[in-house]
Structures are given as structure tokens and as C-alpha cells.
Amino acid sequence: METYNFDEIVNRRGTNSYKWDVSDKENFLPMWVADMDFRTLPYIIERLQQRVAHGIFGYTAVPNSYYDAVTNWFVHRHNWLMQKEWIIYTSGVVPAISAIIKAMTQTGDKVLVQTPVYNCFFSSIKNNGCEVLCNELIYEDGTYRIDFDDLEQKAADPKTTVMILCNPHNPAGRVWTRDELVRIGEICLKNDVFVIADEIHCELVMPGHRYTPFASISPEILDNCAVCTSPSKAFNIAGLQIANITIANNKIRRKVDRAININEVCDVNPFGVEALQAAYSSKGAEWLEQLNAYLYDNYLCLCEFFENNLPQFPVTKLEGTYLVWVDCSVLGKPSDELCSELLQAQGLYLNEGTMYGTSGIDFVRINIACPRAVLIEGLQRFKNYVVY
Numbered sequence: 001m002e003t004y005n006f007d008e009i010v011n012r013r014g015t016n017s018y019k020w021d022v023s024d025k026e027n028f029l030p031m032w033v034a035d036m037d038f039r040t041l042p043y044i045i046e047r048l049q050q051r052v053a054h055g056i057f058g059y060t061a062v063p064n065s066y067y068d069a070v071t072n073w074f075v076h077r078h079n080w081l082m083q084k085e086w087i088i089y090t091s092g093v094v095p096a097i098s099a100i101i102k103a104m105t106q107t108g109d110k111v112l113v114q115t116p117v118y119n120c121f122f123s124s125i126k127n128n129g130c131e132v133l134c135n136e137l138i139y140e141d142g143t144y145r146i147d148f149d150d151l152e153q154k155a156a157d158p159k160t161t162v163m164i165l166c167n168p169h170n171p172a173g174r175v176w177t178r179d180e181l182v183r184i185g186e187i188c189l190k191n192d193v194f195v196i197a198d199e200i201h202c203e204l205v206m207p208g209h210r211y212t213p214f215a216s217i218s219p220e221i222l223d224n225c226a227v228c229t230s231p232s233k234a235f236n237i238a239g240l241q242i243a244n245i246t247i248a249n250n251k252i253r254r255k256v257d258r259a260i261n262i263n264e265v266c267d268v269n270p271f272g273v274e275a276l277q278a279a280y281s282s283k284g285a286e287w288l289e290q291l292n293a294y295l296y297d298n299y300l301c302l303c304e305f306f307e308n309n310l311p312q313f314p315v316t317k318l319e320g321t322y323l324v325w326v327d328c329s330v331l332g333k334p335s336d337e338l339c340s341e342l343l344q345a346q347g348l349y350l351n352e353g354t355m356y357g358t359s360g361i362d363f364v365r366i367n368i369a370c371p372r373a374v375l376i377e378g379l380q381r382f383k384n385y386v387v388y
């Protein structure tokens with residue numbers, strides 16, 4: 001088995017990187033937006049190089065082998081057997097979510113989200129003329145749990161027609177258990193609330209936890225959801241813009257397909273199609289295993305750093321994703337202010353918790369998908385800011 005070197009520092013400056021090239025300050029250290037500072041799986045690079053060598057990049061058809069790659073991956077890795085007819089490809093999970101909301105709501109409907117949560121959910125809901133309805137997660141003992149009474153009550157509102165589930169959850173770091181997903185699924189079924197399951201982080205799971213595809217729980221739940229997946233987060237190929245929506249219910253799938261076409265996000269590019277097939281392969285599975293082990297060690301390294309140096313900043317338990325949510329309430333300063341001071345004083349760019357809802361006011365989100373030496377440098381800068 002090949003061993004991959006995640007310690008290698010790859011210079012990303014000057015590559016039009018959204019993460020790195022937002023600043024030309026020499027000491028700039030970005031640990032914000034959710035992409036990784038690792039090179040992707042070498043097999044993806046090889047397949048892309050072959051595709052580039054062909055030299056013609058016209059409009060792209062999606063071959064049968066693409067659907068086989070997706071269905072094989074999910075059944076072997078996640079024990080979820082989907083049919084290839086259920087899959088709609090598109091250019092990203094955010095465009096997917098937006099189109100599903102368009103298909104499943106009417107203007108003025110309420111869409112449930114579990115805050116703090118990925119910020120683009122808010123804009124997708126509002127851009128489709130709907131209202132954001134927050135089922136606040138409960139922060140307790142360094143982790144988050146669901147307020148099911150509140151969820152039940154909000155799902156019962158006749159104006160609530162859709163819920164966006166983030167599984168695993170960004171930024172709370174939870175990988176929802178099967179029992180939690182069953183309860184969510186049942187509440188939504190009972191109240192006729194359609195579920196959009198954003199499972200983009202599903203490959204990024206820490207030891208001791210297991211991702212359960214929401215749609216795999218029961219035939220009834222399968223029939224009442226759309227699942228959005230992509231290899232983009234786990235394989236660091238977000239720029240290739242490829243994602244899938246899986247919907248078993250024919251009628252709903254036709255509606256969503258129509259919305260994908262109306263929103264003109266029904267075309268994908270040759271590189272995304274190639275990369276996805278290379279990612280969802282046995283080589284991809286081996287690479288992911290090593291990546292997840294490296295990310296877990298990064299998480300442990302961060303926890304140790306905070307425990308030894310900054311114990312007054314509790315680190316939220318990370319069960320999945322590579323995005324660590326740190327409680328900075330001890331500073332008594334809103335996180336947007338804190339992040340702008342950190343950037344100014346230390347060149348360290350983190351995400352302010354307020355992006356993810358008002359309950360994020362005391363938190364920052366740290367992206368730990370970088371070589372360990374870079375992580376340690378970032379943590380040191382955080383400490384420098386706090387201590388001086």
C-alpha cells in the first residue's frame with residue numbers, strides 16, 4: 001500500500017486560491033474556508049493529466065461508469081444501496097440545495113436549520129423567498145445535542161415545509177448517530193417536512209464514530225429526502241465543481257431535476273466527472289483512511305495545545321469534518337471582532353462563529369486540514385494574540 005505524505009507543505013500562493021490569495025501579506029496564514037492544504041489523491045491527478053493531454057474540453061456527457069462509481073462507493077463504504085436512476089449530477093452542493101428548496105417550497109415557507117450551521121444554508125433559503133427557522137443546537141459538556149422538543153414544535157408549524165440537515169455537522173463537529181437521525185426522520189415524516197440531507201462531509205469521520213446516510217434508515221425516510229453528496233471536501237477537489245443529489249421518489253426527483261435546469265446548474269465539466277470516478281475507487285478509500293488518521297492526529301495535537309497553553313478556551317469535540325469549533329467566550333468579545341483583530345495582529349485568518357448564526361458569537365472555526373507544522377504555527381499565533 002502506498003503511503004501518502006500529508007506533512008508536505010505545498011505553496012498555494014499565486015494559484016488563485018480562494019483561501020490563500022485573498023491577501024498578499026507575507027505573514028498571512030489562512031485557516032478558514034473549508035478546503036485542505038494537501039495535494040489530492042495522486043490517482044486523481046493522473047486521471048486528470050490524461051484527460052488534459054487529450055486537449056479537447058467540449059461539453060461533457062456523464063457516462064454509466066460515473067453512476068457505477070457513485071453507487072458502488074456508497075454501498076460498499078456506507079452500506080447504502082442507491083439506484084443509479086435516483087442520481088442527479090450538478091455543479092455543487094450549494095447549487096443543489098438551492099434548487100431543491102426552489103422545487104419543494106412556495107414563497108414565504110419556513111425552512112428548518114440546526115444552528116450554528118454552514119452559512120450558505122441561510123442565503124439559499126432567503127434567495128428562494130423562504131424564511132430561516134432555527135432549531136438551535138444545545139451546547140453542553142463541550143459538544144452539541146439536538147433540542148428535539150423544539151424541533152418537533154417547529155416542524156409542526158404548517159408553514160414549515162423543508163428541513164436542511166447537515167450530516168456530519170459543520171461547524172458543530174457532530175456525526176449524527178443513527179438514533180438521532182431516526183428521530184429527525186420521524187418528526188419530519190409526521191409533519192410532512194421534506195428533508196434535504198447535506199452529506200458533503202460524510203467521508204471525514206473521526207475514530208469511534210460512524211456516518212449513517214440519512215436515506216438508508218428506512219424506506220419511508222428515503223422517500224422523504226434528497227441527499228446531497230460530493231467527493232469535493234474529502235478529496236480536496238471543490239474547484240472541480242461536481243456533486244450529486246440522490247432522490248428515490250420519482251415525482252420529487254422530476255421536480256428537482258426541473259429546478260436544476262431552470263437554475264442552469266445541470267452541466268458539469270470533464271475534470272469533475274473524471275475526478276469523481278478516480279476518488280470513488282479502492283485507491284480513494286486507501287488515501288482517505290490515511291487522511292482521516294492524519295486529521296485525527298491534527299485534532300489531538302490541537303486539543304493538547306489548548307489544554308497545555310490555553311485551557312480557558314474549550315475545544316468542541318470533533319466527531320467529523322476538519323473544522324474545529326473553539327469556545328472563546330472567556331475573552332468576552334464578539335467573534336467577528338476577535339477574528340478581525342487576529343488577522344490584523346497575527347495574520348491568522350479564522351472564521352468567526354457569527355457567520356453560522358447568532359449562537360456562534362463566542363466561537364471561532366479553525367480549519368485543521370493542513371500539514372502539522374502549519375497547524376502548530378497557527379495555534380502559536382492564536383496564543384500570541386491571546387497572551388499579549
Ligand SMILES: Cc1ncc(COP(=O)(O)O)c(C=O)c1O
Pocket residue numbers: 034091092093094095118166170198200201230232238242243
Ligand atoms: C455543509 C456544507 N455544504 C456545502 C458546502 C459547499 O458545497 P459546494 O462547494 O459543493 O457547493 C460546504 C463547504 O464548506 C459545506 O461545509
